[in-house]
Amino acid sequence: MGYADLREFVKRLEKEGELRRIKAEIDPVLEVTEVVQxxxxxPGPKGNPGGFALLFERPKGSRYPLLINAFGSVRRMEMAFEVEKLDDVAARIRGFLDMQTPQGLLDKIKMLPKLAELGSFMPKQVKDGACKELIRKGSDVNLFDFPILKCWPQDGGRFITFPLVFTRNPETGKRNVGMYRMQIYDERTTGMHWQTQKHGAEHFRRARAQNPEGRIPVSVAIGSDPATTLGGILPIPPDLDEMMFSGFLRREPVEMVKCETNDLEVPANAEIVLEGYVNLNEMRxxxxxxxxxxxxxLEGEYPVFHVECVTQRKEPIYLATVVGRPPQEDYYMGYAIERVFLPLMKLTHPEIADVSMPAEGIVHNxxxxxxxKSYPGHARKVMNAIWSLGQAMFTKVIVVVDHDVNVHDYREVVWKALCAIDPERDVQFTFGPVDTLDHAARMQDFGSKMGIDATRKWASEGFSRPWPEEMLVDEKTKATVEALWKTLGI
Ligand SMILES: Cc1cc2nc3c(=O)[nH]c(=O)nc-3n(C[C@H](O)[C@H](O)[C@H](O)COP(=O)(O)O)c2cc1C
Ligand SMILES: [Mn+2]
Known part of the structure; x- marks a missing residue:
């Protein structure tokens, strides 16, 4: 069963030596970032990369504690998903994808538990929740109650960095949940950093097309159980409810409660909820x-979120993250998503053996x-598939290698890929949408991409020379030396 809420996860982190409590007064303006860096x-517990989750008990200027780096290591991501290995989540997904049409009664009976399990992930509406312990409306709302970070010296202000932003598609009524940072403008107003291709931005555009002078209801939850919190970053298709995926990940439905001042629902176990709206004719x-x-x-023009009501626990934990030079906490979240989504990629593209996104490539680069590889041009087909696969469309550089290359061993990739290419022949350029954050693209949101076909080249691809084999010691010699090894005095 899933964690009941964020604080249950904090307890578990603490029990496993993954959390450090900071009792000194530390300023959420700049100082927290440096402590996190x-x-x-x-090295964290057992020497793992990613250090420790931190609970700042006395952030300067706020009554509430601040949790950060909670997901900043592979181990903590495994704990978040309650698995021994991240691949265990992938195996669970494969289990569902492998479900075949039942052949006979026995098959049908065997499938029942799986089907029941599937049904049990749907979000569940509840009447009340811990997120309603305190309710403040109108001029009683003050975002500065919370220890909101100013992360880096040239930041435009303080930013809520780990929000779950809830909207509904104004045409279909379907829910979306995305993690989009929010710059604090004043006690009750924030930015809404909906990047162009994201689902929140699409809801905004569709609502504006219906009524340019209107508004769109928006609610924001900060701090929920890990699977629900991470629901906000899942790269799933539009109009698919992230909360259903969170239910799958936590093996229990996400309990949703109605907001006080708009008709959206938010996770009942949230630490803090901000309710309000975005005007469709206002940018800042x-x-x-x-x-x-x-x-x-850089600066940009984005919609503005007006907070009308805050509901919260009496003593909420404020959840945040800080990003910067990789690797940071977001790398580990991205890595977990890469592992979890691999079976889904393989479902439509079964030729894919493995994928890897190195930390320094910041996901989209x-x-x-x-x-x-089964046919001529296969590597190119895979590049084009990736450029059309949800948020993988942003990938600036794709390197395709043969299945016998370990994509997680970057030394092996650099060695084998560079040996396998004739650059003029094997590099392909294309144009398309790029990540809003790509500051090198000649226009925001639109630019070029590069694919490198680093597979072995075939005669059927016009390569007429023989391709050499990799040098490997034969098994017999290996065994002979192994038997002698201890006597060699090395
Ligand atoms: C810490 C963090 C901050 C993020 N900030 C933003 C942001 O400000 N704007 C944005 O469009 N995406 C941001 N993202 C990426 C989105 O959360 C991600 O693309 C998500 O899948 C969007 O949901 P959607 O597909 O429903 O639009 C952030 C991700 C993380 C992990
Ligand atoms: Mn979405």
Whole structure:
């Protein structure tokens, strides 16, 4: 069964030595970032990269504690999904994807538990929740009650960095949940950083097309159980409810409760909820913001969120994250998503053996893909597939290698890929949508991409020379030396 809420996860982190409590008064303006930078760079428990989760008990200027780096290591992501290995989540997904049409009665009976399990992930409406312990409306709302970070010196202000933003598609009524940072403008107003291709931005555009002078209801939850919190970053198709996926990940439905002042629903176990609206005719300068690229993203015009009501627990934990030069907490979240979504990629593209997105490629800049190559041009087909696959469309550079290359061993990839290419022949350029954060693209949101076909080249691809084999010691010699090894005095 899933964690009941964020604080249950905090307890578990603490029990496993993954959390450090900071009792000194530390300023959420800049100082928290520097503490996180140092703690993230430390070896964590058992020497794992990613340091420790931190609970700042006395952030300066706020009554409420601040939790950060809670998901900033592979181990903590495994704990978040309650698995031993992230691949266990992938195996669960494969279990569902492998379900075949039942052949006979026995098959049908065997399938029942799985089907029942599927049904049990749907979000469940409840009447009340811990997120309603305190309710403040109108002029009683003050976002400065919370220890909201100013992360980097040139940031345009303080930013809520770990929000779950809830909207409904104004045409279909379907829910979307996305994690979009929010710059604080004053006690009751924030930015809404809906990047162009994201689902929140699409809801905004569709509502504006219906009534340019109107508004769209928006609610924001901060701090929920891990699977629900991470629901906000899942790269799933539009009009699919992230809360259903969260239910799958936590093996229990997400309990949703109606908001006080609009008709959206939010996770009942949230620590803090902000309810309000976005005007469809209002834009305001947002940024700069020290981003997960390791550079400041520049100022831009974005919608504005007006907070009408705050509901919260009596003593809420404020959840935040800080991004910067990779690797940071967001890398580990991205890595977990890469592992969890691999079976779904393989469902439509079974030739894909494995994928890897190195931390320094900040998710959208570099994807290494290994494939079981079956026909001429197969690597190019896979590149084009990735450029049309949800948020993988943003991938600036795709390197395709053969299935016998370990994509997680970057030394092996650099070695084998560079040996396998004739650059003029094997590099392909194309244009398309790019990540809003790509500051090198000649226009925001639109630019070029590069695919590198680093597979072995075939005669049927016009390569007429023989392709050499990799040098490997034969098994017999290996066994002979192994038997002698201890006597060699090395
Ligand atoms: C810490 C963090 C901050 C993020 N900030 C933003 C943001 O400000 N704007 C944005 O469009 N996406 C941001 N993202 C990425 C989105 O959360 C992600 O693309 C998500 O899948 C969007 O949901 P959607 O597909 O429903 O639009 C952020 C991700 C993380 C992990
Ligand atoms: Mn979505």
């Amino acid at each position: 140092r703690a993230q760079a430390m 300068t947002e940024g700069p913001f020290g981003d997960h690229t390791g550079f400041y993203s 570099l994807m290494i893909v290994s494939i079981r």
